[in-house]
Amino acid sequence: MVPHLTTSLTGPLQELERLVLDRRPEIERWFREQWQEHLVPFYSSVDLRNSGFKLAPVDTNLFPGGFNNLNPDFLPLCVHAAMSAVQRVCPDARGFLIVPENHTRNLHYLQNVAVLKRIVEDAGYTVRIGSLIPDLQAPMEVQTSAGETVRLEPVRRQGDRVGVEGFDPCAVLLNNDLSAGIPSILRGIEQPVVPPVQAGWSTRRKSHHFHVYDRVADDFAKLVGIDPWFINPHFSQCGKVNFAEKEGEECLASNVEHVLAEVREKYAQYGITETPFAIVKADAGTYGMGIMTVKSADDVRNLNRKTRNKMAVIKEGQPVNEVIIQEGVYTFESVDGAVAEPVVYMIDQFVVGGFYRVHTGRGTDENLNSPGAQYAPLAFETDCHSPDCGGKPGDPPNRFYTYGVVARLAALAAAVEVEELVAAADAPEVQAANA
Amino acid sequence: MVPHLTTSLTGPLQELERLVLDRRPEIERWFREQWQEHLVPFYSSVDLRNSGFKLAPVDTNLFPGGFNNLNPDFLPLCVHAAMSAVQRVCPDARGFLIVPENHTRNLHYLQNVAVLKRIVEDAGYTVRIGSLIPDLQAPMEVQTSAGETVRLEPVRRQGDRVGVEGFDPCAVLLNNDLSAGIPSILRGIEQPVVPPVQAGWSTRRKSHHFHVYDRVADDFAKLVGIDPWFINPHFSQCGKVNFAEKEGEECLASNVEHVLAEVREKYAQYGITETPFAIVKADAGTYGMGIMTVKSADDVRNLNRKTRNKMAVIKEGQPVNEVIIQEGVYTFESVDGAVAEPVVYMIDQFVVGGFYRVHTGRGTDENLNSPGAQYAPLAFETDCHSPDCGGKPGDPPNRFYTYGVVARLAALAAAVEVEELVAAADAPEVQAANA
Numbered sequence: 012m013v014p015h016l017t018t019s020l021t022g023p024l025q026e027l028e029r030l031v032l033d034r035r036p037e038i039e040r041w042f043r044e045q046w047q048e049h050l051v052p053f054y055s056s057v058d059l060r061n062s063g064f065k066l067a068p069v070d071t072n073l074f075p076g077g078f079n080n081l082n083p084d085f086l087p088l089c090v091h092a093a094m095s096a097v098q099r100v101c102p103d104a105r106g107f108l109i110v111p112e113n114h115t116r117n118l119h120y121l122q123n124v125a126v127l128k129r130i131v132e133d134a135g136y137t138v139r140i141g142s143l144i145p146d147l148q149a150p151m152e153v154q155t156s157a158g159e160t161v162r163l164e165p166v167r168r169q170g171d172r173v174g175v176e177g178f179d180p181c182a183v184l185l186n187n188d189l190s191a192g193i194p195s196i197l198r199g200i201e202q203p204v205v206p207p208v209q210a211g212w213s214t215r216r217k218s219h220h221f222h223v224y225d226r227v228a229d230d231f232a233k234l235v236g237i238d239p240w241f242i243n244p245h246f247s248q249c250g251k252v253n254f255a256e257k258e259g260e261e262c263l264a265s266n267v268e269h270v271l272a273e274v275r276e277k278y279a280q281y282g283i284t285e286t287p288f289a290i291v292k293a294d295a296g297t298y299g300m301g302i303m304t305v306k307s308a309d310d311v312r313n314l315n316r317k318t319r320n321k322m323a324v325i326k327e328g329q330p331v332n333e334v335i336i337q338e339g340v341y342t343f344e345s346v347d348g349a350v351a352e353p354v355v356y357m358i359d360q361f362v363v364g365g366f367y368r369v370h371t372g373r374g375t376d377e378n379l380n381s382p383g384a385q386y387a388p389l390a391f392e393t394d395c396h397s398p399d400c401g402g403k404p405g406d407p408p409n410r411f412y413t414y415g416v417v418a419r420l421a422a423l424a425a426a427v428e429v430e431e432l433v434a435a436a437d438a439p440e441v442q443a444a445n446a
Numbered sequence: 447m448v449p450h451l452t453t454s455l456t457g458p459l460q461e462l463e464r465l466v467l468d469r470r471p472e473i474e475r476w477f478r479e480q481w482q483e484h485l486v487p488f489y490s491s492v493d494l495r496n497s498g499f500k501l502a503p504v505d506t507n508l509f510p511g512g513f514n515n516l517n518p519d520f521l522p523l524c525v526h527a528a529m530s531a532v533q534r535v536c537p538d539a540r541g542f543l544i545v546p547e548n549h550t551r552n553l554h555y556l557q558n559v560a561v562l563k564r565i566v567e568d569a570g571y572t573v574r575i576g577s578l579i580p581d582l583q584a585p586m587e588v589q590t591s592a593g594e595t596v597r598l599e600p601v602r603r604q605g606d607r608v609g610v611e612g613f614d615p616c617a618v619l620l621n622n623d624l625s626a627g628i629p630s631i632l633r634g635i636e637q638p639v640v641p642p643v644q645a646g647w648s649t650r651r652k653s654h655h656f657h658v659y660d661r662v663a664d665d666f667a668k669l670v671g672i673d674p675w676f677i678n679p680h681f682s683q684c685g686k687v688n689f690a691e692k693e694g695e696e697c698l699a700s701n702v703e704h705v706l707a708e709v710r711e712k713y714a715q716y717g718i719t720e721t722p723f724a725i726v727k728a729d730a731g732t733y734g735m736g737i738m739t740v741k742s743a744d745d746v747r748n749l750n751r752k753t754r755n756k757m758a759v760i761k762e763g764q765p766v767n768e769v770i771i772q773e774g775v776y777t778f779e780s781v782d783g784a785v786a787e788p789v790v791y792m793i794d795q796f797v798v799g800g801f802y803r804v805h806t807g808r809g810t811d812e813n814l815n816s817p818g819a820q821y822a823p824l825a826f827e828t829d830c831h832s833p834d835c836g837g838k839p840g841d842p843p844n845r846f847y848t849y850g851v852v853a854r855l856a857a858l859a860a861a862v863e864v865e866e867l868v869a870a871a872d873a874p875e876v877q878a879a880n881a
Contacts, residue, residue: 036540039570043537084519091526091796098478105475135474361526 060340068421079122081364092358104181118156141166209432224424244338294333355418495775503856514557516799527793539616553591576601644867659859679773729768790853
């Protein structure tokens with residue numbers, strides 16, 4: 012089941028795919044060099060948008076929660092990749108503690124936890140699940156959407172180590188994006204935590220990620236000889252916004268205008284006749300919360316109460332004060348007539364699968380990560396490391412290889428971003444402030 | 447398509463599988479430790495025999511030639527594993543030279559070369575095929591059994607580097623077992639050669655491999671708490687045999703008797719009622735040549751001329767002077783009524799697939815690697831890293847996980863064996879002799 016592109020597939024994207032396929036050895040060599048310099052994230056997922064003329068990452072998740080949506084045929088790829096990933100973290104030991112989100116009613120998310128547990132187990136580790144649910148006193152068994160049982164156990168701390176009753180893991184695998192802040196039970200522990208706690212949304216910013224991505228995309232564009240705009244959405248940011256109090260509206264409006272002007276210029280340059288749009292979203296947000304589509308600066312002036320409320324508060328009740336204004340990338344992909352966007356999953360340096368996020372109630376210029384989204388797990392008919400170079404650009408294996416390349420660029424940006432976050436947290440003035 | 451075992455699957459093997467599944471985290475941890483100490487072979491394949499009461503490697507190939515027989519669904523696993531393997535050899539560069547066997551009429555072998563080339567290409571390298579065919583002056587294109595075209599180019603040497611016209615690779619991947627000796631064009635070159643030339647059959651000995659395997663099997667047996675005999679065939683060797691001249695017959699007879707006596711004792715210990723047998727084979731042999739089944743010492747006395755001729759000379763016309771006498775392991779597996787044995791393929795530390803070697807004209811106590819053998823590439827319905835621990839021992843995923851474990855033990859023995867071969871070649875007295 013491969014979703015067809017409704018775009019006619021002529022013009023720049025085909026050109027991009029042809030270039031990517033032609034330069035595959037150089038590209039893979041370049042990635043190898045990058046992964047020697049930067050620690051690859053344990054895992055990541057990247058939302059891509061393919062407008063036919065542009066293929067770009069729009070969100071990079073360091074705590075991917077959709078392993079249940081992957082094609083089960085590709086789980087062996089996940090296991091092999093996890094063997095590489097865990098070996099970096101715990102070469103000598105054998106126990107892993109997965110710390111998931113606190114959701115106990117999102118049965119699909121719980122199935123994600125079950126699949127993730129199985130992947131790490133199949134990589135040869137004992138795995139227990141340590142929950143941060145407040146007031147959880149004893150182990151709790153919950154049923155997943157697939158009818159499996161997940162056992163959540165309260166995380167316990169002893170000195171500088173964490174674990175669960177009778178289990179002292181060698182490392183902690185976070186599948187919790189720490190939107191509510193870094194929990195004290197995980198601060199200053201001696202076990203490695205992957206991804207590091209600084210990669211959580213209490214410290215991470217989308218704008219930081221895309222600043223780093225600018226550099227990665229520029230380097231890559233130089234390597235293959237393209238305009239980096241074909242793989243990189245413009246963006247801008249506002250640091251002091253309060254939707255509830257109508258503060259920062261002018262900053263928003265002028266930055267929307269700025270981003271749209273840049274996009275208009277590029278559309279003119281390449282003869283693209285679509286209407287430019289931008290996405291306004293919380294700079295620290297996730298779960299598709301706090302996101303709106305705008306087509307002019309006026310769209311962010313005089314927001315109605317409903318929209319302001321929607322934008323003001325996101326996951327875990329965190330207020331939105333920082334906002335990123337990102338060039339909107341149309342998605343011209345569809346699955347069974349519904350608007351779709353690809354999500355690519357990586358473990359270690361490997362693309363391990365992907366799926367389409369499909370939304371019947373949304374347009375090609377809207378965020379699809381919202382209530383009502385469905386997932387098409389079988390969509391990737393081929394893995395992303397095996398292009399058929401004899402085939403035409405646009406054939407599924409080639410399209411998906413290109414998707415894998417762009418997703419890995421975003422993962423590389425995330426690697427540099429996390430290095431910078433960890434370095435900042437280790438700086439003496441920060442340590443003093445946290446003491 | 448999973449071949450069923452015709453044995454009833456009671457008794458020790460089930461016990462072995464249960465133990466292997468129960469101790470999976472310890473086993474995987476142990477492998478990780480081993481691969482930190484020993485350089486994993488670039489690739490390998492292991493012939494296993496499963497008698498229901500015993501599961502053991504009987505041959506370990508460091509130049510596997512059956513990638514065309516793997517389940518195509520598992521090629522992504524090969525690519526990921528190859529990414530790890532090539533990264534060890536050539537992290538900074540991007541060109542690989544594959545040096546295959548000189549066969550140009552074995553179209554299945556040529557298809558193996560085509561698949562291997564694709565795997566390394568998909569791992570992100572430029573690949574050319576450098577042939578050692580004598581007197582090959584110009585590139586030659588040959589058709590494979592699958593109708594693909596393979597371009598063989600003469601290997602050229604410039605100073606201390608080898609390559610093909612216009613291509614200076616960073617490394618040489620040998621898919622040629624060097625039965626005829628180490629070619630001078632590959633001696634003393636500055637590029638890495640994987641596997642090292644010392645792993646070829648001009649220097650390698652089966653008996654050396656199984657001496658090392660004894661130690662590996664003992665360590666592993668201690669880890670899981672079993673009698674190592676369940677995973678290790680007894681063997682002995684004769685160093686001075688000449689079948690054509692009827693020399694060394696008494697050495698052979700007494701060693702056959704010795705091996706059979708050991709097997710009889712074990713059969714008695716475990717209440718096994720089968721008739722013990724042994725396999726006599728060339729210590730440096732391959733391609734299933736120079737192999738015979740014997741059930742008593744008398745079977746090697748007064749061999750008829752036909753058998754002596756068969757045993758006297760193997761691949762590339764090499765005479766057989768050294769012989770290994772190995773405990774025969776019945777294969778109680780069958781595919782469509784024909785006798786079958788599993789072959790497990792590994793790249794780097796990863797099990798990447800396998801197939802059944804099937805022979806309609808052979809018995810359960812005979813070598814199947816002989817003219818008339820067929821291959822059942824779809825046999826492994828599941829990959830070897832994903833056991834279903836909830837399932838019963840003997841269920842396909844569990845059986846194949848166990849197969850993957852035993853195959854990896856043989857690969858580990860090969861790793862140590864190659865280290866010893868390289869160290870021996872580097873010893874000053876050997877270098878002086880070769881000077």
